[in-house]
Amino acid sequence: MKWLERLKQGLKKTHDRLKEQITSVLQGRKLDEELLEELEEVLIGADLGVDTTLEILDRLRERARNERAQAEDAEVVLGWLKEILIEILEPAEGSLALRADGQPTVILVLGVNGSGKTTSIAKIAQRLREQGRSVVLAAGDTFRAAAIEQLEIWAERVGAKLIKHRPGADPGAVAYDAVDHALKHDQDVVLIDTAGRLHTKYNLMEELKKIKRVVEKRLGREIDERLLVLDATVGQNALAQAKTFHEAVPLTGLVITKLDGTAKGGVVLPIAKELQIPIQFIGVGETAEDLREFKAREFVEALLE
């Protein structure tokens, strides 16, 4: 199946709810304050958040003022809405920048338990391997023995080097060894897995900061990418999660997973608008083909087709 088909199928739950409700609000009516109020309810109910929804309504109001004659045509108004969503999402388009100076690109992957860190790492590693790049995986989630085993299976499957220590070991040391290995053996990319849960949130954030410090000391520069994996099924909570992680480790990108498992896919809009952190990948399923770079236009087309 082609990516656009996968994306459409993945976003189906969000699409069905959003498209149906928007269509029923717009049908046979002109764009006035009463309609905007109903639309507000729909958008907030679809996890777009209050701020983003109000911004969308403002922009619609402006379009209606400028192009009054058109404001009675539901198709035209839907077209405006699509364009506005694309305008909000486009600045958030990001992509993984691999280094071109012969140094390994180091990617630290963060996120709460179950958000999809390890499988996203596996998917990214698989794509990189298909492009002929060498990959080192660091089993930095030492909190659970099963997490190390899970990454080990993926490393074998995609043909990546795994660097691991014992369960309970210091994750900073694992990450250090992985980067050290990559530097000594001319490896292209290092992906560092981390724990998403420790005894307390404070411990977790301190541990993540320490991993960053230790790795950067060995590298002699900043870690290239600090990616946060967000599970779309948590809806608005994703924003609070992102803020907490961003304070501990300044993020360079987001991965939004499990868009296929939820009708809350609208949350991508407030994530793009409020966080101002590039969305590098979105995930719409469990296979490697289900994780791709985020593109605003195709996302909106799939969402409101």
Ligand SMILES: Nc1nc2c(ncn2[C@@H]2O[C@H](COP(=O)(O)OP(=O)(O)O)[C@@H](O)[C@H]2O)c(=O)[nH]1
């Ligand atoms: N449906 C769906 N499941 C996903 C997606 N991404 C990850 N998962 C599943 O979410 C579960 C937790 O993923 P995992 O990578 O172990 O999370 P971690 O705890 O953050 O490392 C696994 O069963 C994954 O297969 C996605 O985009 N769609």
Ligand SMILES: [Mg+2]
């Ligand atoms: Mg994991």
